[in-house]
Amino acid sequence: THDVHLKVPEFDGKSDADAFIEWLDKVERVFNYKKYGDPKQVTIVESRLTGFALTWWNSVQQARRTSGYRYITEWWKMRRELKERCGKPGYQKRDCPAFAKKDGLVVDGMRESVIANVQRVLLDQEETEMYTTFVRDLCTIGDGQLVGYGSFTFLALIPGLISLQNAEPINHGAGIYAVSVIPFMGSMTGLTSNTLIPHTYNIPTSVQLPSHVRVPLDWVKVNSTKKTIRYHPPEVLKALDQLLLAKEEVTVACRAAWVLFLEEFGKYYAEFQISVQAFAALDCLHSLAILSRNKNYVRPVFVDDNEPMQIHIQSGRHPVLDLILQDNFVPNDTNLDANKECCQIVTGPNMGGKSCYIRQVALIAIMAQVGSFVPASSAKLRVLDGIHTRMGASDNIQQGRSTFLEELTEASHIILNCTAHSLIIIDELGRGTSTHDGVAIAYATLHYLLQQKRCIVLFVTHYPKIVDIKNEFPGSVGAYHVSYLTSQNTLEITDSQSDQGICNLDNGDITFLYKVVPGMSDKSFGLNVARLAQVSDF
Ligand SMILES: Nc1ncnc2c1ncn2[C@@H]1O[C@H](COP(=O)(O)OP(=O)(O)OP(=O)(O)O)[C@@H](O)[C@H]1O
Ligand SMILES: [Mg+2]
Structure with a gap:
């Protein structure tokens, strides 16, 4: 299949920069076509790395982990690392000592590169000598054959490096990799933040010799094959011990530094919190101020507390929809007054703008009361x-509460807690049950609110029957609906009595005008919305 040609090729990191770029190009082509995404792309490339490249990459990841960073899982980051390491024109085969390879190799060339690399990380005189002697001894053992396996982090060398400043951040030697100290650790550990710590020394930890070669008595056998035996010389064992200890020490030091940092921070926690809150308030006021100026908000007027409850809004807008729809938003007036009309029953087609309208009134009231300007051309209200x-x-299935139960619980909460100075917005109460029960619940709730509480109510419903409540509270209840045009171009501003002329228009087109006008609409045009939602196609 085509997929055969679209495999990420292997990469061993030994070739020059040109070969690397060629390889990278192939990888990119595969990814452009396959679009695996992260972290899969990283995993794929990882699985195609071999030999030196693999050792090097492992050390990069390990070094990140040790310094408290995440492993790299994004391809663009991995690519950056690869480019940094292999994409430089100066990068040549010889920079990449063979001893990182897993197979046997000739000692001579290797010794040089090890020494060169050790000098690169600029150990002090004594450390350098110790290290090079160690490696040289290791290399001259046996009949010139030596195999490295595994890699380890030679953190024991850290003390020798503390005095180093500003050395090159990444040493391009074999697996020797240095990272800067995490900035905040600086003051705690006494290291400056640009101190470099070599993280990974990919040196062989065991020596592999043909099985007939005799070794000193204190060498420890690690494992063996038919032809060869692997040993740990005592120096290696000691170094491995030291390494373990050093790792432990670093972990402890890091933890202590972190705790110290938290403690230091904790001392000023209260101050931090106060300033964060002050900034938050400032941010909020600033945003409201900008919005008020740019969107022509007005300063609301509050009437005295002994005046009757009232909300008068001219050309009110929904603060969010207004931003989204810009000039297409249709403003609406609202006039509610405890001594006159204190309740609006809003009917009209689905999608007509009923919910938006009652929300907008509530939002304007809240904005006014937090001290902001409001989206309207004028607003006068009493404090709620x-x-x-x-x-x-x-x-709320976790608590065994169905939709309808939730709905009624909220309604009962309103009934219990509202007062004559509250604003209540209710959207389609009772629609969660049969029409008969729904109408009864909606009617009874509204009746109670009007009779017992006399608070300001905006009541959206699809039950024309509810509007009959007007007769029980003459003057207090107004019927409104959101206007619309049907395909017959009839402006639906009639109220329920004279609305007989409008027969079944559910099949026609409907244009929403979003203007709240007096009168009732008993048409919901539910089928129209079904069509919008493409339900009617089936
Ligand atoms: N005043 C307005 N000006 C312009 N567009 C509006 C206005 N009000 C509402 N809309 C648009 O109409 C959409 C539907 O509004 P809304 O949710 O209020 O309908 P609804 O009448 O409550 O419908 P339903 O009966 O299905 O709940 C809104 O998402 C918005 O895009
Ligand atoms: Mg609605």
Whole structure:
């Protein structure tokens, strides 16, 4: 299949920069076509790395982990590392000592490169000598054959490097990799933040010799094959011990530094919190100020507390929709007054803008009361003691509460807690049950609110029957609907009595005008919305 040609090729990191770029190009082509995404791309490339490249990459990841960073899982980051390591024009085969390879190799060339690499990380005189002697001894054992296996982090060498400053950040030697000290650790550990710590020394930890070669008595056998035996010389064992200890020490030091940092920070926790809160408040006020200026908000007027409850808004807008729809938003007026009309029952087609309208009134009231300008051409209201809402639908199965139960719990909460100075917005109460029960619940709730509480209510419903409540509270209840045009170009501003002329228009097109106008609409045009949602196609 085509896929055969689209495999990420292997990469051993031994070739020159040109070969690397060629390889990278192939990889990119595969990824452009396959679009595996992260972290899969990293995993794929990792699985195609071999030999030196693999050892090197492992040490990069390990070094990140040791310095408290995440492993690299994004391809672009891995590519950056690879380019940094292999894409430089100066990068040549010889920079990449063979001893990182897993197979046997000739000692001579290797010794040079090890010594060169050790000098590169600029150990002090004594450390350098110790290290090079160690490696040289290791290399001259046996009949010139030596195999490295595994790699280890020679953190024991850290003390020798503390005095180093500003050396090159990444040493391009074999697996010798240095990272800067994590900045905040500086003051705790006494290291400056540009101190370099060599992280990975890929030196062989065991010596592999043909099985007939005799070795000193204190060498420890690690494992063997038919022809060869692998040993740990005592120096190696000691170094490995030291390494373990050093790793432990670093972990302890890091933990202590972190705790110290938290403690230091904790001392000023209260101050931090106060300033964060102050900034948050400032941010909020600043945003409201900018919005008010750019969107022509007005300063709301509050009437005295002994005046009747009232909300008068001219050309009110929904602060969020207004931003989204810009000039297409249709503003609406609202006039509610405890002594006159204190309740609006809003009917109209689905998608007509009912919910938006009642939300907008509540939002303007809240904005006014937090001290902001409001999205309207004028607004006059009395201070509210609360805004109670019953909107949307949700259930709570974890607590064994169905949608309808949630709905009624909220309604009962409103009934218990509202006062004559509250604003109440209720959206389609009772729609979660049969029409008969729903109408009864909606009617009874509204009746109670009007009779017992006399608070300001905006009531959205699809039940025309509810509007009959007007007769029980003459003057207090107004029927409104969101206007629309049907395909017959009839502006639907009639109220329920004279609305007989409008027969079944559910099949026609409907244009929403979003203007809230007096009168009732008993058409919901539910089928129209079904069509919008492409339900009717089936
Ligand atoms: N005043 C307005 N000006 C312009 N567009 C509006 C206005 N009000 C609402 N809309 C648009 O109409 C959409 C539907 O509004 P809304 O959710 O209020 O409908 P609804 O009448 O409550 O419908 P339903 O009966 O299905 O709940 C909104 O998402 C918005 O895009
Ligand atoms: Mg709605």
